[in-house]
Amino acid sequence: MPDKEQALAAAARTAKNMRRAIIRMTHLAQGGHPGGCLSATDLLAALYEGFMRVDPRDPRRSDRDFFFLSKGHAAPALYAVLMEKGFLNPWEITDFRAKTGRLPAYPSCELTPGVDIASGSLGQGLSVANGAALAARLNGTDQRAYVMLGDGELHEGQVWEAMMTAAHFRLANVCAIVDYNKLQLDGPVDEVKTLGDLRGKWDRFGWHVLEINGHDLSAIYDAFAAARDWQEGPSVLIAHTVKGKGISFMEDEVGWHAAAPSDEEYAAAMKELS
């Protein structure tokens, strides 16, 4: 694994390229969820550049780390980081949500190299991560299972079942990431159904909680490192993020949860990312 300085330099480049790919994919497909992709971008960039042990030449290598995108609507962000890491070809951006190709609207592990589980129905990813982590423990490997959850996704009861499972089995090789951008499809999370004391809830469920700014690459790196070094049980990064981060007119706008940029908006966004 690279050291922190190398990882941060790579993550900054990767995050910028990811944002451009996300805007291009959602514009070309005239669909998708750009807001929640852009909020997750820096987290994914830091994770893949600093911590994920994966091999694009052998995506199913038996000693790989696992990443599960439980908030499946952020598929373009996942595809973008997989392009950066060599699992997918850059020209495949035209295939997002297309009839053919390998980039369906929501992740499919059968279609896309580097994707380990299908998602799109919210609430399931943490359970999947626990299963992979328990298997790794059984095999005596040091593999880690990362899972990214949306904030609105935490309304799903299964997440809380899985939180108990990870804590009960003291799964130190599980690291959850909450992309806490405070907005969901119908409006602000606090108005739809508040998450209340989110840090306290994870803490009381037996998790090691790391609360960070989800756009500060250095802070993200340090949190992943602290999670990796924590041996007592599972860790969660509660990452405060901004929906639409990086594109001025998309930031903190609920309308960009699920909306495609027009030609004009595309041009303006790409200019900001140049």
Next chain:
Amino acid sequence: MDVKIAPREAYGRALVELGRENEDIVVLDADVAKASMTVLFKEAFPDRFFDLGIAESDIMATGAGFAVAGKIPFVNAYANFLLGNGWEQLRLSICYAGQNVKVVGHNIGASSAKDGPTHLPLEDIALARVIPGLTVLEPADAIEMKKAVRAVAAHAGPVYMRVGRMPTPLVTREDDPFVLGRANILRPGRDVTIVACGCMAAKALSAAAELAARGLEAEVVNLHTIKPLDEETLLASARKTRAVVTAEEHSTRAGMGSAVAEFLAGRCPVPVRMVGSRDIFGICASYEDIQEFFGMTAAKIVEEAEKACSMRDI
């Protein structure tokens, strides 16, 4: 048919045998290990047994995670809670994701008896068989269960298996072949076909004996694999007898009988009469009384067989 053994006992023992041979076998249970008999596996291989508590959605997707990491998980709970609470997880994280997970439903049909309607899974075959890529089966007796566990583990892909709780007469023999997707004919006949699964296979044989006394030779098909259907065997039998009865410990809406009828309607449209629960919840009663209430009896199979024959003859 005098000896009765609970399929779940055979299931629990077969899992232990399998666990001994293959260290990738892991068993997950949702706080019903004594009922599912996975407690035997727990005692033999405590490291490979995981009780996830009363959390059927969680256990289903956790099974998917084990499979992602190369294990062969058997996921156990009561059939209605597992397929009900875990259906979306079964659909997405297991079947759409193509994961090699073995989902096992317990306390099926009328077997929870006096626990009543909340605990009688009569819809789980329906919930399972609409999902693409999922193999669905219900072995007929303890001997077949033992073979089924091996076949299920050897099959690469998701499976849903129903496991009987009640002691059930032995209708198959140790040397009978067992191949997923290939039905076994328990008794040949030319006048009417009885297609049965699970504990209803024994009742179908009793019904066939009664029908023989009334001058009708029934062919009894043990349809242990409900999906994929053994179309060849069903077609050959239906073409020969031109009258079909199905018998299952499940609703006749969207269950095994419906699968048979859907197929025959397009290939060999003969009368298909179904034995199973109608569109109705159960009651709290003894196992025998509930089977009577639902008409899951040999007498009902006889009645429906005669009806099917009379419809054919019109």
